[in-house]
Amino acid sequence: MSDKNFRVRFAPSPTGYLHLGSLRTALFNYLFARHNNGKFILRIEDTDQSRKVEGAVESLINTLNELGLNYDEGPVAGGEYGPYFQSERLKLYRKYCDELLSKGHAYYAFETSEELEEMRRVQQIQGKQTMYDRRGRHLTGNEVKEKLDSGIPYVVRLKVPLDEEIRFSDLIRGNVKIETNQIDDQVLLKSDGYPTYHLANVIDDHLMDITHIIRGEEWLTSVPKHIILYRAFGWDVPQMAHVPLILNPDKTKLSKRQGDVSTEDFLNKGYLKEALVNFMALLGWNPGEGEDREIFSKEDLIKLFTIERVNASGAVFNIDKLNWMNGEYIKSYDPEMLEELIIPYLNNGGIDTSDREKTTRVVMAVKGYINRLDEAPEHAKVYYQDVSLSAVKKEILENSDAQKILSILKSKIVSLLEITTDNFKPLISEIQKETGIKGKGLFMPIRLALTGEEHGPELGLIAYVLGKEEVISRLETAISTK
């Protein structure tokens, strides 16, 4: 634990669902904050008016809460550094932008989007690097004033210092250096008056006292732009940590084309939040030597997490392993809580769970067989639907040995007070002794009579779940098929 006042932030733009990659970024921020006794802040980067999606923020917050990644400051929660929506901080950006302008670190530019496109097109044909040719830097003060006065739309661009080399150290990647000549005179303020990511991000991170910026690798190459801004303002640069991307099986950036990428979808399919958190944490991070566990509670993760142990290389999202891990969580989950979670899935599969005692038994029987909650109905079906038999199966039951077994079993069960998890199996052993029939010939008729299926959980469990009455009824049906 550290007593430094670490402050980190998760700063998504509200474009819809929570991408798995964002989830992991959020998780690492959360773990880092909790491990160091710091603060975890949620900031909404809604500066792109054209990409706004209705309800996205609510859904984002819901998902974070559902996963237990509670933030200390942000929308709804509030905090001393608000507002936490960038769209509500426009005046601030304007003010700092003016400061940049007056200090000569930024300048006005008046090209239209079409002009810029044309410029890039020409550069491309000439085989040159496509970037803004910095022509706005050559405008005289009078020219600028004239254009401004006549109301021509403008943007404000960063005046990148030329012929320099920007070096910085990333907590995950080590030393990185980039020539400033490679850096575009980035737009800081758009013609609609909104800031771009770069401006807003730097200002907010500073104003919100962010000490560590933990974000996706796609931002690594824009760090120099940000450093130039921090310097221009005379601010300290926070520590940086750029986490690797999550990849499709073919190693391209995880995308919707190759499967689900939204956290909500995974939750809906019946992946437990604990499993999802556990699995995502292990994608690109590990606790290191002497730790062979794979299953970690959130508390374990908080205790063990350090940013230095995050890998620098991208990680393929291995759904097989997630499935396995989710199955592990399902098997060891608190029975009552699991039942609560599974009931909606059972109902969804057309199963009536109003008999709660039976539901409890069903959940107990089913949980060893599923890796996802949405697999529950198909395994639970046998306990609810009428037994229906194919001709072949019927034949097996009509066999005289089979009939004998079923009759004896029925009479034994009738005299039982109730069926428990372990008083059924001994009955079968007795029948074996009495009739001399054993193995498949003994078990299969019973299994078919009770479920109509050749496969399933052990018979004792099935009988227990069905209960005395239902077992007798099903046996009678099977006997009367003759």
Add this chain to the structure above:
RNA sequence: GGCGCGUUGGUGUAAUUGGUUAACACGCCGCCCUCUCAAGGCGGAGAGUACGGGUUCGAUCCCCGUACGCGCUACCA
């Protein structure tokens, strides 16, 4: 194209400050358990650490180059 980052079995990862038969998990295969299917137990195949140089008595680990992958190259984040 330019720049940046990365590269250990199919996948996720491990390997004390360079010295191990390169370890663990998922997946796969087999055996055991067992009425069946799972689960569980046991075992196996699968990498000589992208490739090529160098430094060193000795490199997965340090340096350089190449290849490949990915990212960025927007008035998107």
